[in-house]
Amino acid sequence: MTASTPLVVICDESGNDGENLLSGTSTVYAHASVTLSLDEAAELIDDVRARTRSRAAELKSKTILEPRHQATAKWLLSHPSVEGQASVHLTHKKYFVVSKLFDSTAEELAHELGDDIYESGAALAGANLLFFLGPSNYGEGWDRLLMKFQHFMRAKDTDQAQTHLASLIDNMLQLLSYQDAIVRDVLGTVFAGINHLGSLSRLQLGEGLEERLRTMDPLISAVGAAVHFWASISGRPIELVHDDAKELTPAKIAWAKRALAHPEDVAPSRLGLASELVDVQLVDSKSDPRVQVADLIAGIARVVGESLTREQQHPLSQNLLPMVSGASLWPIRDNMDVAKAREAMLSQF
CATH class of the missing domain: 3.30.420 (Nucleotidyltransferase; domain 5)
Structure with a gap:
């Protein structure tokens, strides 16, 4: 062999x-x-x-x-x-949603600017910061945000996707108005890359492809x-x-x-x-x-x-x-630290 x-x-x-x-x-x-x-x-x-x-x-x-x-x-x-x-x-489903939200916005923006935040550990740290601090900072508003993102990703057509995206943006702006939220800056990087959700939506809807990517x-x-x-x-x-x-x-x-x-x-x-x-x-x-x-x-x-x-x-x-x-998609508190997140990423390979 x-x-x-x-x-x-x-x-x-x-x-x-x-x-x-x-x-x-x-x-x-x-x-x-x-x-x-x-x-x-x-x-x-x-x-x-x-x-x-x-x-x-x-x-x-x-x-x-x-x-x-x-x-x-x-x-x-x-x-x-x-x-x-x-x-x-193993995939922790809620963490998967948080990671997808961060990767499809903040990471995409960083990639556009020539910054590899996978290599630095910032991508993994950002997802874990949102997962662990989002609920305590925003309460039920955090769960509503994640559900709105899921609705957007599961939209059946372009009109529905645009409606859900508008609702997601409104919800995110409301959370960003919380001045005392410790995780506000991380959520701000998500909002800064929100325009990248448009291209992701087209993949989800299968525009120009044989079928939806899901x-x-x-x-x-x-x-x-x-x-x-x-x-x-x-x-x-x-x-x-x-x-x-x-x-x-x-x-x-x-x-x-x-x-x-x-x-x-x-x-x-x-x-x-x-x-x-x-x-x-x-x-x-x-x-x-x-x-x-x-x-x-x-x-x-x-x-x-x-x-x-x-x-x-x-x-x-x-x-x-x-x-x-x-490589399991699982939240780990230590990975809120960028240095530890980078070590964790390197250990996967």
């Missing part, structure tokens, strides 16, 4: 509400990827089925998440076949993170096998391939961090035990993540932690 032989990476997800990030059924989205062989995965699924005494036609994560099967969940996460062959990308769906970024992770540690191109997902259309897959091949288009500091995605196969999880293992891990990860958002320690946290990706 050579470095040019693709590494087959198998994926599944849990907690996906599409672009309805703020009012869906889950506060956390989990995307699991494994590199197990068919035989390894089949043996694991057979063992889990025996341990849980499941008679379901397809073994799903809801079975292993039953409290009485917690020991089986721990056994799976710590199994030698899984060690080094599984990774989980950049608020966490699946897209999670797939990119999985490809980059496995390509980085293996030095090989990646062939993705994914549970059937309607958002993974040919057009979006082609877009992902281009973005992964040219990360420097996002920020100059990412030059040399290209990853090659050679193919994506969508399969029915019923026919692939590798996808079923990914489903079990993703389901566990989502539940653990939801506990963390409530600042509760889940019994499976320590078992899951070793396989959680450093």
